[in-house]
Amino acid sequence: MSNMIESMRRKISSAGDLQAVVRTMKAMAAANIGQYERAERVLGDYDHNVRLGLGKCLRDLGPGMAMAAGPTPTGRAPVGVVVFGSDQGLVGRFNDDVADFAVAALRGMGPNPRIWAVGERVHDRLGDAGFPPAGRFAVPNSVSAVAPLGGRVLVEVEAEGGRAGGAITELHLYYNRPAPGGRHAPVTQRLLPLDARWQQEVLALTWPTAALPEVLGETMPTLKALIREYLFVSLFRACAESLASENASRLAAMQRADRSIDDLLETLSGNFHRLRKSSIDEELFDVTAGFEALGTDKA
Known part of the structure; x- marks a missing residue:
């Protein structure tokens, strides 16, 4: 998951650089x-x-x-x-x-x-x-x-x-x-x-x-x-x-390219936030599962 998030972050950065050139x-x-x-x-x-x-x-x-x-x-x-x-x-x-x-x-x-x-x-x-x-x-x-x-x-x-x-x-x-x-x-x-x-x-x-x-x-x-x-x-x-x-x-x-990059950035940002949320949910689930496992062992 972390690799996918990093890859998505690089894509967003590249699209932003391209938009600056455009x-x-x-x-x-x-x-x-x-x-x-x-x-x-x-x-x-x-x-x-x-x-x-x-x-x-x-x-x-x-x-x-x-x-x-x-x-x-x-x-x-x-x-x-x-x-x-x-x-x-x-x-x-x-x-x-x-x-x-x-x-x-x-x-x-x-x-x-x-x-x-x-x-x-x-x-x-x-x-x-x-x-x-x-x-x-x-x-x-x-x-x-x-x-x-x-x-x-x-x-x-x-x-x-x-x-x-x-x-x-x-x-x-x-x-x-x-x-x-x-x-x-x-x-x-x-x-x-x-x-x-x-x-x-x-x-x-x-x-x-x-x-x-x-x-x-x-x-x-x-x-x-x-x-x-x-x-x-x-x-x-x-x-x-x-x-x-x-x-x-x-x-x-360039105006058409700028609009296309805006659409791409919106899509990439949406995907990035979904991946980030999924990653946080997984981390929370792992923490909760570990805590529950520790409680079971003590019992």
């Missing part, structure tokens, strides 16, 4: 969600300003100049795809959902799309589905690490276009976006080409003040710089939304 992870996930959501909101203002600048350049140059300033289609250029996932687990179906969503689209994209995975888990998931990525990037562990990732992705996309014999003129992003109730939803965004519809959306933006801006220097170099900034901002926002979704999924998973 609650620490819950707190970290909740804090991370906040920082990535704030970064995404702040970046929205910057993205709007970049679009205003693009609209000014397009008005000065005339329709169709965004496509002229971007990569030139070659007919043999591959389609570029960037899929955002996670490096760590404990996120439920976070990686499975975005990978399945991307794979369904990849099957209709033609031969040999160039795929980059952000995160080890989604990298492996895409490879298992028959679409091995050309490269993998580590998932940023803070807001300050998101910007360098965006720069590396753009450099790799440009370099891959050179290796393929022509610039990548079509680029798609696949990532999870936060949804109500701590859920997530896989979405896609096409960054390239900068087609007529995209240009119309940019041109529809009106300058917020009566003082209209002027482009200093040559307009075409400014347009090219703004296009690159637009691509960078879009990558940053996609990564920030993906990270917010990842941490929301981890928070939900």
Whole structure:
């Protein structure tokens, strides 16, 4: 009986230690969600300003100049795809959902799309589905690490276009976006080409003040710089939304784990108290039986 009680005490202690780890992870996930959501909101203002600048350049140059300033289609250029996932687990179906969503689209994209995975888990998931990525990037562990990732992705996309014999003129992003109730939803965004519809959306933006801006220097170099900034901002926002979704999924998973551990601790504590009571009853019975035996011997 004493061995069973000691074993039950060790189980309770282990469950308590595990619950402390789970609650620490819950707190970290909740804090991370906040920082990535704030970064995404702040970046929205910057993205709007970049679009205003693009609209000014397009008005000065005339329709169709965004496509002229971007990569030139070659007919043999591959389609570029960037899929955002996670490096760590404990996120439920976070990686499975975005990978399945991307794979369904990849099957209709033609031969040999160039795929980059952000995160080890989604990298492996895409490879298992028959679409091995050309490269993998580590998932940023803070807001300050998101910007360098965006720069590396753009450099790799440009370099891959050179290796393929022509610039990548079509680029798609696949990532999870936060949804109500701590859920997530896989979405896609096409960054390239900068087609007529995209240009119309940019041109529809009106300058917020009566003082209209002027482009200093040559307009075409400014347009090219703004296009690159637009691509960078879009990558940053996609990564920030993906990270917010990842941490929301981890928070939900840790909340479920915390409830399960509470149930387990309640069960273990109940069993421990029953064993302890049985042990005490046995000890009392032994004492009573010994006392009675001594009384019989004296008689």
